[in-house]
Amino acid sequence: RDRWQEMPSDTPFYSSAFTRGIFGRGKTGSPKKATGNITLRVVLPTLRPDETLAVAGSGRELGDWKRIVPMDDSRFPEWELTLHTAHRFEYKFLIADRKTLTPILWEEGANRTWGELPGAGEHALDAAASPRFPKRRWRGAGTAIPVFSLRTEEDFGVGEFYDLKRLIDWAAATGQRVIQVQPINDTTMTGTWEDSYPYNANSTFALHPQFIRLPAAGVVEDDEYRTLRSELNALPEIDYERVNGHKLRLLRRAFERHGARTAARRDYKAFIAANRHWLIPYAAFCTLRDETGTPDFTRWGGFARYDRKAVDAYCRSHSRDIAFHCYVQYHLHTQLSEVCAYARDHGIVLKGDLPIGISRTSVDAWLYPHLFHMDSQAGAPPDAFSAVGQNWGFPTYNWERMARDGYAWWRARMAKMAEYFDAFRIDHILGFFRIWEIPTHAVHGLLGYFNPALPYSADELRGMGFDTQGGRYTTPAPDEHTLGELFGDLAGEVRATCMKEGRLLPAYATQRKVAARFPGDDEHQTRLREGLMALLDDVLFIEDPRRKGYFHPRIAPHSTHAYRRLDGERRATFDRLYTDFFYHRHNRFWQESALRKLPVLLSATEMLTCGEDLGMIPDSVPETMHELQILSLEIQRMPKTPGELFADPAHYPYFSVCTTSTHDMNPLRAWWE
Known part of the structure; x- marks a missing residue:
């Protein structure tokens, strides 16, 4: 017996953040072998590790209601119990203390009845039951921190992956359950401090070499190493250029000493095989970047366009450099994987950060230019942080092209992320509904427009009194x-x-x-x-670059001279079309756009999902996030209720991540002071 289940109302608890982390059972071994003719199977992820799902009931096997029989959770969150009985029986599920089997909570409602018994040689499996427990609301605390700021005496001038172990110990000791980090992908472009921005990675797959623990990657702890470590650790702030320059130099030396032996290891070969699709192009990109002195692949001559045969030949002729970058990524992967296992063993969830954009000088843009609009820039409309909007410079996504192969690039990206994290934050989740797209000829975000969108045709605008012929209202x-x-x-x-x-x-x-x-x-x-x-x-309107003769109202136009020059009647007409465009016209359109993409991301892994839903939020965004059970982000210093100075956590939705501030703001201590 089975049943179709719609998305459960507690879907976040089915994520690996809970099933492998917070409520995880650790190494439970193989399912117990049990003989019988009846099996009860239940999927229930919300029990704490010190609790067990159990059954009590009538009949000899269940002790006529005098015994609490625990179910097997070897396949948690699946629970299973096999009985051997020739008689009908009544039973109930309950939650009990794992060690003492003392009842904690009985399911509500009437007793369940097992009526139909299997015939000779048959085995009956009931997987249709859903225990009727009252909802118990779990809440957890955590810390968000960039890895570079975690400092120990073992560091080499910057926080490293292994430092997370001490943070995990502290989090576990203080009853916290989540550690969130900023993006950890490689951002090395120029070798200068400008590379330190974590949201401008050269690869959405590769890890940043700055986070490596050098001795664990084969670097000898000699006098030079100890002197440099002491000097760099004593600096009042991180010297990004010196730290990374020395790390790469010492890693090169370690590679010359240990590279061949490492390449012969079975786990190294398995790493290369599993990651070849991104690792070899990344290694080629890094080698070409260093050889040409620029990450801008449009200046690489014959390699400006990625060609697999040409790149394969280049890799063969530069095999030592290619092998070096693979060596570094292997050790980064090994060290971070060790930290992830350590976190799970301590019941701590590591939460990653998924940047909305990719760099236009990245391996991804070089390898898959057809997946991006390289002739545009992503950004954000004006807000409290920027009166002229934000221009991030990233190319925008060509969603129509991505859809043709089932969003394979996104699924691969998510799968890589899930190797290290059990939860993640979608940076600027609005970008999956619509992105603020800015022409490459513009600097200010004010000259952007939403994509996708439903711009007004020239005829529509003319009918409302705005004739755009000759550049009127648009120049x-x-x-x-x-x-x-x-x-x-x-x-x-x-x-x-x-x-x-x-x-x-x-x-x-x-x-x-x-x-x-x-x-x-x-x-x-x-x-x-x-x-x-x-x-x-x-200007009052911006022409759509891909649909000539269609126009977007300019965002925040009311302070422009063009708006102030309008007469009263035309100004009122403009206000109406502006309000309709930005707050009503696109609601369902953007929701449908998001529902084509977000479910692909969510189903690609078992990670818990949180969406950064800040900014100019259409009504369709909270509706869609609620429908997909994506946790919202609630920030005390950026309340979503108009007129509030500080948000009140008592009014936050249950499925949310709440925090005093974000990485764009002062931390709690500075806010308090």
Whole structure:
């Protein structure tokens, strides 16, 4: 007997964060061999490790209600009990203390009845039962921290994966259950401090060499090593360039000494075989980056476009360099895997961070350019942090192309992440509904638009009184008052140098061109640059780059001169179309967009999912997250209720991760002080 189960109301508890971590049973061994003719099987993930699911009931096997019979949890969260009986019986499930079998909670409702008995030679399996226990609400505490900031005396100037073990010990001792880290992927591009931004990885699969414990990777602890370690650890802040420069130099030396012996190991060969699809292109990318002095593959000549045959030949001719990068990734994988096992053994869940974007100078962009819109940039609309919006510079996803192979790149990315984590945070979950896309010619996020979207056609806008022919409302057309406000005493220079017949000349027609024309930081150049940037922002509509003749209303237009020049009736019309566009027109459209993608991510692994749902949130976002049971992110300093200064945790939804602040804000101690 079985039954179809819709998504349970407690789906998060079926994730590996609970089944292997918080409620995990450790090494339980093989299922017990039991003879009988009736088996009860139940899936129930919400029991603590010191609890057991049990059965009490009538009949000799169950002791006529005088015995508590524990079920086997060798396949947790599956529970199983096999009985041998020739008589009908009544029974109930209950939760009992694992050691003493003292009842903790009996299921509600009438007794269950086993009526139909199996015939001779038959075995009856009942997998349809769902225990009727009242809901017990589990809550857990944890700490979010970047790995680089974990410091011990064994470090080499920066926090390393092995330092997580001490944090795990502390978390377990203080009753915490979760440790969240920032992205840990390799971000090495230029070898300078600019590489330290963790959300701009050169690979969504490779781990960052800075987190490696050198002696465990074959580096000899000689006088040079000890002197450098003491010097780097004594610095008041991390010297990103020196730390990583020395680490790679010492790893090269260790590789020359141990590389051949390591390559002969069975686990090394298994690692290479399992990760070849991303590892070899990554190693080639790193070698070409170092050889050419740039991660910008468009400047690699014959290797500007990834060609497998050419890259394979390159790898053969640079076999030592390729092998070195594989050697480093193998040791990083081994060390982090050891930490993950340590965390699970201590009942601690490691939670990773899934950045929404990929770098346009990354292995992923080099290998799969067809999966990304390389002619655009991802960012965010204006908010409390940035009046002109945010421009992250990442290419946006070509979701239509990704869908053709069932989102294989995403599934592979998630599978790699699940090797180390049992929970993860989706950075900017809004990006799976729609992304804020900015043309590559723009600098400010104000000139972005949502993708996907349902822009207005030129005919629709004309019918509402906005004729966009000739660039009206879509290109700046400043009057004398506007020029005076933006440039002051420089207005005449701008009019004479940068404009003709009331419009900007082609050489000043985009923000990238303006930035290139006025790169200096003296007062004169800065005023011209910032004024022209603001002038280029001064439009009411932005034409869709992929659908000519279709237009998006510009975000936050009410402070523009173009808006203030509208008469009262047209201003009211614009307000109506703006409100409809940003708050109503796309609700179901964006929900359908997300429901094509998010279930693929969720089903790719068993990790617990939390979505960073902050910013300009359409109504469809919380609806979809609730439907898919993705945990929301609740931040006291960014309340979701208008008018609140600090959010009240008493009003948070149960399925949520709540925190005082994020990695973009002051930590708790600084906030308190």
